[in-house]
Amino acid sequence: MSDLPPDLDRLRTLETWLSISLKRVREEIAAVERPAQPRRSPRPSAAARAAVPRRERTPDWGISSADIGAPVAEIHRGDCFAGGAMQPLSAERARAELADGVRACGVCRPETVLRRP
Template sequence: MGDLPPDLDRLRTLETWLALSLRRVREEIAAAEHPVEPWRAPRKPAAARAAVPRREPTPDWGISSAGIGAPVAEIHRGDCFAGGAMQPLSAERARAELADGVQACGVCRPDRVLNRT
């Protein structure tokens, strides 16, 4: 077959390209054979869904512990960027901590919301 490259490297490259092209064609055939309703988005395979790590929900309130770079503990809103690693707190617990003298974050100011009641 005179129309193929003579060396192994180019033959392997051609083989890879053909395999990828064949896979794309087969995917298009499968999509044409089983059309998806426009209101339903295609689902990822179960293996792909399982590979995505689940994130914990963002707490409403949190306390950052005192340590390196943080001289004192502070109460934060759960979405505060200044909070760093926080322990989640309920609103009642956050109010109690503020009443016991734990500082409120100067960025997110949780004391303004928690002390309204």
């Protein structure tokens, strides 16, 4: 005496159910085993790396224009938060601007570094 159904339709249904159950069990086994394996971070392809826009390098020095919030132009360090939109300058040009009377920022105090020999 078998504990399986006697007709073909129910046997096929049971076969389908067992196949689906076996697939789910195998997926669960793979999920449990996955953390035991060392993880590798996927490297982006060369095309993906090329598609990412490069951020411009922060200039070492800059000059902010006279504007509504700033009545006069000022020399700033490139990373100064008070500089706002600045035009990049070389150290030599920043020294020359300071020598010509352009004001130094009171926050980042670029003259302390620029006037060193």
